[in-house]
Amino acid sequence: MLSSMSVSRHSDVPVYRQIVSQVTLLIEMGLLTDGERLPGSRLLAGNLGINRNTVAHAYGELRELGLIEPRGRNGMVVVGGSEARSSSEARSSSEVRSSSEVRSSSAARIKAREILAVAARECLRLGLGADEIRDLVGGLATWEAGQALDVRFVECNAERAGYFADELTGQLGVPVKPLLLGAQPAEPPDLVLTTFFHLAEVRARLRRPPTEVVAIVATPHLQTLVQIAQVPKDRTVGVLYSTTDQATAIRDSLASAGITNIQVLAGPDDLRGADPVVVPSEMPELARALRGRVRVIEYGNMLDAASVRMAGEVVRDLQLSKVWHSPSHE
Incomplete structure (x- = not known):
């Protein structure tokens, strides 16, 4: 199995460390087994x-990790199995971690190896050598790390912030974290996304230091508008959200569409004759509190495709700028 091992004298990684890494990988993948x-x-x-x-130095490191041990005339043999794998990961960490964190890290490493193994086999079929593949992986890892952005979605309540952050993560292909309006992250984000309703306030708060702020249009699902429009004009449609400001914004939005029989409610016990009641789809607990008492219409939102495309262009520009200005490009 070690016949496939290779080392590079031109790498920044010491040769003995290259041996340790490759033997460790073979053990963790189960290609080298106990005994x-x-x-x-x-x-x-x-x-x-x-x-x-150099080899002796590497074997000494592997002994320290509990992955191999001397067995007389048999020389060095593999020991430890999964226990040695977990303990080596825990020892190599620079900080104290809980057992659950170690298990999570181990699972991530195993999944990463599976992905890289498939990619490495394809590269070998293309005729690339081990050194070329290693350089490519290192370069790609540096590139992707340089592209990492801190992107936040700002809203005035946690439910909507989390809902839209998840939606944007899926559509933009980068992690988007929720951020409550008025909260201050430890470091200024690279990009803040929000709705037009909060745009002016968010820009004012993030003026110093300057942060890129982009507004996303969030429009109600057509089905939601159809249900509300079908309510007879002599009946009151209640709007109940976690904040009065948000409920008022929904009321004003519906009024601009010609639906005027709208009443903002203070809470589940403040129905004031309203039936049906509109609640946000991202807050199912409000719908549960009202069911059986009034008809409930869940106000679902969808992100405007043009707004998302514009945000995606900003993300790509920031990624390129971040990589270009990284130390490796200076």
């Missing part, structure tokens, strides 16, 4: 064209 014998330091050094002491 399997490793080649002697002289033999492996000859195959790799390096100094025997």
Whole structure:
């Protein structure tokens, strides 16, 4: 199995560390199993064209990690299995982590290896060598890390902030985190997304230091508007949200569409003869509190496609700018 191992003298990673990493990977992938014998330091050094002491150094590191141990005439053999894998990850961490965090990290590493193994096999089929593949992976990792942006979606209540942040994460292809209006993150984000309703306030709050702010149009689903429009004019449509400001904004939006029999409600017990009552789809607890008492219409929103495309263009511009101004490009 170690016959496929290779090292690069031109890499920034010391040769002994390259050996440690490759043997560790083979053990964690199950390609080297407990009790399997490793080649002697002289033999492996000859195959790799390096100094025997370098291999001995690497084997010493692997012993410290609990992954191999000497067995007399049998030389170095693999030991530890999954226990050695978990303990090596825990020891190599620079900070103290809980057992659940270690398990999460281990699962992520295993998944990453599966993905990289498929990609590596395809690269080998294309005729690339191990060194070329290693350089490509390193370069791509540096590029992707440079592209990482801190993107937030700002709203006045946690439910809507989380809902839209999840929607935008899926559509933009970058993580978007929710941020409550008025909250201050530890570091200024690279990009803040919000609705036009909050645009002026968000821009005022993030003026110093300057942060890119883009407004997203959130429009109600057509089905929601049809249900509300079908309510007889002599009946009152209640609007109940977690904040009065948000309910008022919905009322004003519906009024601009010609629906005027709207009443903002203060809470589930303040119905004031309203039937039906419009509640946000991202707050199912409000719908549950009203069911059986009045008809409930869940006000679902959809993100305007043109707004999302514009936000996507801004994300790409910021990614390119971030990579271009990274230390590796200076």
